[in-house]
Amino acid sequence: MTIAIIGAGIAGAACAQALAQQGKQVVVFDKGRTAGGRMSSKRTAAGYLDLGAQYFTARSSAFRLQCQQWLVNGVIAPWHAATAQYEDGSLIASPDNTLRYIGIPSMQAPVQQLLAGMDLRSNCRIDSIHFDGSHWQLYSEDQLQGSFAQLVLALPQQQAAQLLLPYVTQQPLTDTVLADLLYGDTALQPCLAANIELMQAVSVPFDAVFVKNDAAVSWLARQASKSGRAAAEHWLVHFNSDFSQQHLEAQPEQIAPLAAAELQRILGQPIAVKEALCHRWRYAQQAPGFAVPGFTYQAGLGLGLCGDWLNGGRVENAFLSGMSLAAAVAV
Ligand code: FAD
Numbered sequence: 646m647t648i649a650i651i652g653a654g655i656a657g658a659a660c661a662q663a664l665a666q667q668g669k670q671v672v673v674f675d676k677g678r679t680a681g682g683r684m685s686s687k688r689t690a691a692g693y694l695d696l697g698a699q700y701f702t703a704r705s706s707a708f709r710l711q712c713q714q715w716l717v718n719g720v721i722a723p724w725h726a727a728t729a730q731y732e733d734g735s736l737i738a739s740p741d742n743t744l745r746y747i748g749i750p751s752m753q754a755p756v757q758q759l760l761a762g763m764d765l766r767s768n769c770r771i772d773s774i775h776f777d778g779s780h781w782q783l784y785s786e787d788q789l790q791g792s793f794a795q796l797v798l799a800l801p802q803q804q805a806a807q808l809l810l811p812y813v814t815q816q817p818l819t820d821t822v823l824a825d826l827l828y829g830d831t832a833l834q835p836c837l838a839a840n841i842e843l844m845q846a847v848s849v850p851f852d853a854v855f856v857k858n859d860a861a862v863s864w865l866a867r868q869a870s871k872s873g874r875a876a877a878e879h880w881l882v883h884f885n886s887d888f889s890q891q892h893l894e895a896q897p898e899q900i901a902p903l904a905a906a907e908l909q910r911i912l913g914q915p916i917a918v919k920e921a922l923c924h925r926w927r928y929a930q931q932a933p934g935f936a937v938p939g940f941t942y943q944a945g946l947g948l949g950l951c952g953d954w955l956n957g958g959r960v961e962n963a964f965l966s967g968m969s970l971a972a973a974v975a976v
């Protein structure tokens with residue numbers, strides 16, 4: 646029995662690896678060129694730039710064990726960032742002992758390692774699925790990609806909901822838990838990101854800023870503080886979810902000057918911008934208050950859903966969601 650997984654982010658990759666370790670045959674589909682999803686660094690002429698997930702922490706024993714394996718294989722490393730906090734106009738050092746990891750040389754490296762040797766069909770966007778009562782048929786550009794007894798959707802809520810909508814309208818789901826999860830409250834809020842390359846290095850004694858209770862920004866980070874990333878002076882600006890929602894359809898040429906102005910405001914010193922690169926993450930961070938069952942599995946349909954949005958956001962939670970779903974599928 647072959648299991649299809651749509652989505653090669655950390656959740657889909659964790660699920661795929663766990664299922665393969667149980668001896669299951671797995672085929673993973675992703676619309677992207679490489680695996681990684683929101684855990685991906687952008688490859689540029691200057692080097693890798695982290696525009697999405699910035700780092701990850703490990704609190705659970707299962708994820709700590711996985712991190713140990715990645716460390717041994719050299720696909721992650723600790724990120725010894727000097728941290729600061731900005732709140733109410735005041736920028737102060739905020740050192741802590743948190744062990745934070747990054748992918749080496751890019752954020753997707755650990756995801757790619759989970760999928761090493763597996764049947765990964767990249768550049769393959771699944772745009773429709775059909776359930777015939779016992780199997781799921783997957784289509785990309787009207788081409789049948791296969792028929793599978795089990796289907797895992799390791800996708801953000803809105804993308805999973807879109808794929809399942811025709812099925813739900815043809816044959817209303819009797820499982821209200823699944824319907825509520827997919828079509829109830831919004832699980833993921835957006836995040837606008839802007840990488841600002843500066844003409845000259847700024848002189849600040851930190852690499853990253855947690856921005857609290859701000860009208861626009863949530864996070865700043867210096868790319869060069871991360872091993873494997875662009876060496877020149879690049880600062881990443883993440884706008885907070887309210888600001889991102891309000892400016893979601895703004896164009897990069899509108900966002901870039903706003904990000905540069907915010908960077909200058911928070912760093913508290915003049916900057917000269919060389920270049921800017923913006924990215925719109927429509928599905929980024931967990932909406933506060935969204936119920937988190939961890940994953941969901943409908944044995945009768947052979948349908949499972951996993952991903953960060955079902956488990957509280959964060960890389961570690963996405964990984965654990967994929968692992969938990971794999972354990973349920975195996976029963
Ligand atoms: P995804 O990574 O979104 O994977 C889903 C995959 O599905 C993608 O690869 C996508 O290409 C694919 N896909 C979608 N639709 C289709 C389709 N129809 N057909 C085929 N493939 C499809 N977490 C942290 O722990 N620390 C951080 O610092 C952090 N910062 C973040 C900053 C930003 C801007 C963002 C966006 C996220 C951040 N996160 C952070 C959250 C973290 O990135 C996510 O929790 C995690 O990567 C989600 O993994 P996932 O596998 O659930 O989903």
Ligand code: NAD
Binds near residue numbers: 740741835883
């Ligand atoms: P973590 O333990 O480093 O941080 C958790 C939270 O604790 C931070 O968001 C921050 O509010 C606070 N914090 C930690 N260290 C701090 C310091 N030195 N000074 C001031 N505040 C500090 O990381 P985690 O729990 O693994 O969380 C993952 C991170 O990913 C969080 O920062 C979260 O905001 C971020 N994230 C961002 C997005 C996005 O779309 N921008 C999406 C998902 C997650």
